Amino acid sequence: MIEQIAPVFLFVLIGYLFKIFKEDISYALTEFVIYFSLPALALSKIRALEFNDVIFKVIIVSYTAMFVAFLISLIVGKMLKLSKRDLATFMIVSIFGNTSFVGFSYIESLYSMKEIVYALVYDQLGSFVALLTFGVAIISWGGGKKEGFRRDVLKQIFLSPPLIAIVVAIYFHGTSFPPYLEGILDKLQATLIPLVTIIVGMKLELKALVNYFRENVIALFIKMFLVPLILLGIMHIFFDMSQVWAKVTFLEVAMPPMTMATVYAIKGGLNKALAINTLALGILVSFLSIITWNFVIG
Secondary structure (H helix, E strand, O other): OHHHHHHHHHHHHHHHHHHHHOOOOHHHHHHHHHHHHHHHHHHHHHHHOOOOHHHHHHHHHHHHHHHHHHHHHHHHHHHOOOOHHHHHHHHHHHHOEOOOHHHHHHHHHHOOHHHHHHHHHHHHHHHHHHHHHHHHHHHHHHOOOOOOHHHHHHHHHHOOHHHHHHHHHHHOOOOOOOHHHHHHHHHHHOOHHHHHHHHHHHHOOHHHHHHHHHHHHHHHHHHHHHHHHHHHHHHHHHOOOOOHHHHHHHHHHOOOEOHHHHHHHHHOOOOHHHHHHHHHHHHHHHHHHHHHHHHHHO
């Protein structure tokens, strides 16, 4: 499993060192990811999904987990007396999980490539869609965009390249594109994981780690321990936890904060240090937490 997760640390290190010794080009890389890498992933994977009752159960669990995380992080953030900007950041890192790169790596390591389809559904039709709608609304609110707030949010939602790609992929569900087009999509989506993790490395500020340590720890406790514990109880009531899809879906609930949510948060003007540090600490904590949760459900 270490070998599966190791690349994320390597790419973060590459991004950080490039920023230190060369320059920070994270903005340009972020634009490429949003306009090319993510749409290519959606167009390639969602067209091939087989929609059945299990798929809809996975989606229900994903939105339930995010709703629970939203309520808890909002209440706790208010209790901590966080500013609007910090509260929005705190909520973003508490709600959205790294259900793609880190999630796929853990699922492949603990189960197999076959079970990644459940993680893909959780990520693309759960976490990702919620980020581009509800998440964008939180970011826009916390970023202080008062004038034209609704217009800006609607524009970001409906003109978002990844979301448009998801809609197109659902429309062409089950359709095979010409081989040359499939090849282009494969090459573009292959750029996603290296780029988003390099972006995180370029945004990493190690000196600021202690500035929001309390918020980091509390957000990670909510995201990786409290919410999974609540969802485990809910899933035990309604689903058979001995089934592989249920185990994979639960592990997705317990993943650390999402890389792309952090990228969007920074782009939207939220607290960069709080978002980046929670993301980095979450990846480290996941080595112990995911193994522990997998033992519990196993």
